Amino acid sequence: MDDVVFVGHPAHEDHLKSRYLLFETNFDGDLDTYLRRMATETGEFVEAVWKHCVGFPGVSDVDAFIAYMKKCQLTTTFFFADVNDQTVESTMQALKTQAALARFMEKHQGMDAAELQRAFGEFCQRLAKSPALPRGGDLKNTRQEKASA
Amino acid sequence: MTNINGKAYAMNAVTPMKPWKTPLLRIFFFILGLIKPLQKDLKDLSFIHFARWVVVSRHSLPHLSERQPREELQYDYLLFFSNFNGTWNQYIDAFSAALYHGLDAIWMWSEKYPGARPVTALKQYIGLVQFDTDYYYNVYPHSATNDVKAALRVQEAFTAFARTSQSLSPEEFGKAWLALEGQGIPRSRVDGDCSGGDIVCRTSAARCTDLRFCLRLSKTTGSKSAIPWSCAGI
Numbered sequence: 001m002d003d004v005v006f007v008g009h010p011a012h013e014d015h016l017k018s019r020y021l022l023f024e025t026n027f028d029g030d031l032d033t034y035l036r037r038m039a040t041e042t043g044e045f046v047e048a049v050w051k052h053c054v055g056f057p058g059v060s061d062v063d064a065f066i067a068y069m070k071k072c073q074l075t076t077t078f079f080f081a082d083v084n085d086q087t088v089e090s091t092m093q094a095l096k097t098q099a100a101l102a103r104f105m106e107k108h109q110g111m112d113a114a115e116l117q118r119a120f121g122e123f124c125q126r127l128a129k130s131p132a133l134p135r136g137g138d139l140k141n142t143r144q145e146k147a148s149a
Numbered sequence: 150m151t152n153i154n155g156k157a158y159a160m161n162a163v164t165p166m167k168p169w170k171t172p173l174l175r176i177f178f179f180i181l182g183l184i185k186p187l188q189k190d191l192k193d194l195s196f197i198h199f200a201r202w203v204v205v206s207r208h209s210l211p212h213l214s215e216r217q218p219r220e221e222l223q224y225d226y227l228l229f230f231s232n233f234n235g236t237w238n239q240y241i242d243a244f245s246a247a248l249y250h251g252l253d254a255i256w257m258w259s260e261k262y263p264g265a266r267p268v269t270a271l272k273q274y275i276g277l278v279q280f281d282t283d284y285y286y287n288v289y290p291h292s293a294t295n296d297v298k299a300a301l302r303v304q305e306a307f308t309a310f311a312r313t314s315q316s317l318s319p320e321e322f323g324k325a326w327l328a329l330e331g332q333g334i335p336r337s338r339v340d341g342d343c344s345g346g347d348i349v350c351r352t353s354a355a356r357c358t359d360l361r362f363c364l365r366l367s368k369t370t371g372s373k374s375a376i377p378w379s380c381a382g383i
Binding site: 001092101 | 154155161163164165174175178181182188191192195197198199200201202203204205209210211213214216217218219220221222223224226228230232259260261274277278280284286287288289290291292294296297298299300301303304307311314315317319320322323326330
């Protein structure tokens with residue numbers, strides 16, 4: 001964020017003396033664990049982004065990184081989550097199950113019950129061993145939503 | 150600029166508030182947090198993954214070095230972050246139509262807020278105070294909120310069914326299977342028209358991009374003929 005917006009007279013003009021990087025995240029678990037994993041599992045990315053910020057200590061000293069992020073943290077006043085009783089893992093599992101079950105149902109239409117039952121048992125075993133769905137990422141889309149909508 | 154990732158849109162808005170007004174907004178949010186039914190309208194919209202509001206005092210922006218000049222702001226600021234499905238216009242239209250009281254209750258404390266209705270003025274205001282996202286990560290970008298909710302229902306039904314499925318007789322399994330299908334397991338995309346039963350959907354399944362609306366109604370035919378599909382046409 002380069003500056004705050006002047007919304008027009010009779011409001012006053014405000015200007016920031018620094019630019020700010022706003023980082024907004026929704027995650028499972030506690031903050032310390034999350035920040036620790038950011039530093040240890042995505043350190044290269046974190047360095048690339050936050051190295052431009054004043055006072056950033058790097059990620060090699062994880063405790064210093066956590067302290068830095070907490071010093072920069074703003075307290076949320078109100079948080080809404082439409083689905084707030086599931087984790088990322090359970091949601092991804094559900095999405096995988098849904099897709100796999102739909103494919104199974106399509107493929108086994110019209111099958112007699114005994115055969116279907118056997119096939120379903122095998123399906124459950126395959127599903128349990130199947131890899132997790134790939135996690136999404138930074139699918140860049142430069143579409144100007146406001147202009148096109 | 151990457152406001153969009155898959156089906157999700159990330160909106161960020163920053164609005165100024167006179168400092169004497171921010172305690173009033175904090176009280177409103179406190180009440181909203183206590184009285185869960187007040188959030189029902191947000192849940193009923195069912196296209197917002199997450200939304201957060203952050204009231205920032207003009208003295209509370211991070212100051213990390215003596216070399217960093219201290220801010221001298223006249224206003225406190227309300228930061229708003231939302232992750233939702235649909236377009237920007239759809240999102241604001243929905244709020245203006247269905248949640249205008251809530252919008253007004255939150256943003257009436259922000260300078261120059263025009264009110265949620267008429268929507269044109271609201272969109273102009275949001276366009277002014279919105280900041281674009283520079284980087285947006287989403288763990289399931291191709292799943293909308295309803296996709297997630299449907300998947301969770303399917304998972305629950307599947308888990309319950311799978312637990313006993315192999316201990317049933319084939320006849321019992323057949324009946325239980327029909328009951329499972331009747332819970333509306335979305336089918337994956339196939340070629341051909343989505344039609345059957347008493348409802349004919351004019352949308353070709355090959356073009357049907359919103360699979361959660363395509364419910365499968367199965368009928369036992371006693372033979373291995375194709376079970377008709379019906380599109381709910383929601």
